[in-house]
Amino acid sequence: MLGKLIIASLLTGIISGFFITFYELLITLYANAVGGIFLPLMSIGALIGYGFGELIIQFNYFPTLEPFYFAAVGASVFMGVIMKLPLTAVVLSIETTFDYNVVIATGISVVLVSYFSNLYFNIRKRYITRADKI
Numbered sequence: 001m002l003g004k005l006i007i008a009s010l011l012t013g014i015i016s017g018f019f020i021t022f023y024e025l026l027i028t029l030y031a032n033a034v035g036g037i038f039l040p041l042m043s044i045g046a047l048i049g050y051g052f053g054e055l056i057i058q059f060n061y062f063p064t065l066e067p068f069y070f071a072a073v074g075a076s077v078f079m080g081v082i083m084k085l086p087l088t089a090v091v092l093s094i095e096t097t098f099d100y101n102v103v104i105a106t107g108i109s110v111v112l113v114s115y116f117s118n119l120y121f122n123i124r125k126r127y128i129t130r131a132d133k134i
Helices: 002-030 038-058 067-082 086-097 102-120
Strands: none
Touching (some): 067 086, 086 102
16 A cells, blocks of 8 residues: 555656656747756656666566666757757767767667657757847
């Protein structure tokens, strides 16, 4: 009974944290605050990557893997694709994990996710000029 209560409270905290971070990202993007995009992107990507890693471990596909690596790769890939900085994403994953084995996974993930997101979405950098302000 206590275990179910703890799991339910953890899931509630994770889900509410995801939605709060997602709304922070929307407000930041709407306000064109470029500096405030980095942390929400990293946290959403880390949450998605960690959840994916936990799913793989729970279904016993690779029980010896650690979800931390999935969180680091997810955060780097999410940031690299949205901000269109693939090389920065690879370097960031190295700095986060201190492990060079993550380079290949991050590089392949950034390339694949960038390709598929460009097929279905039109993600562009928005530059503010003086003509936009008038």
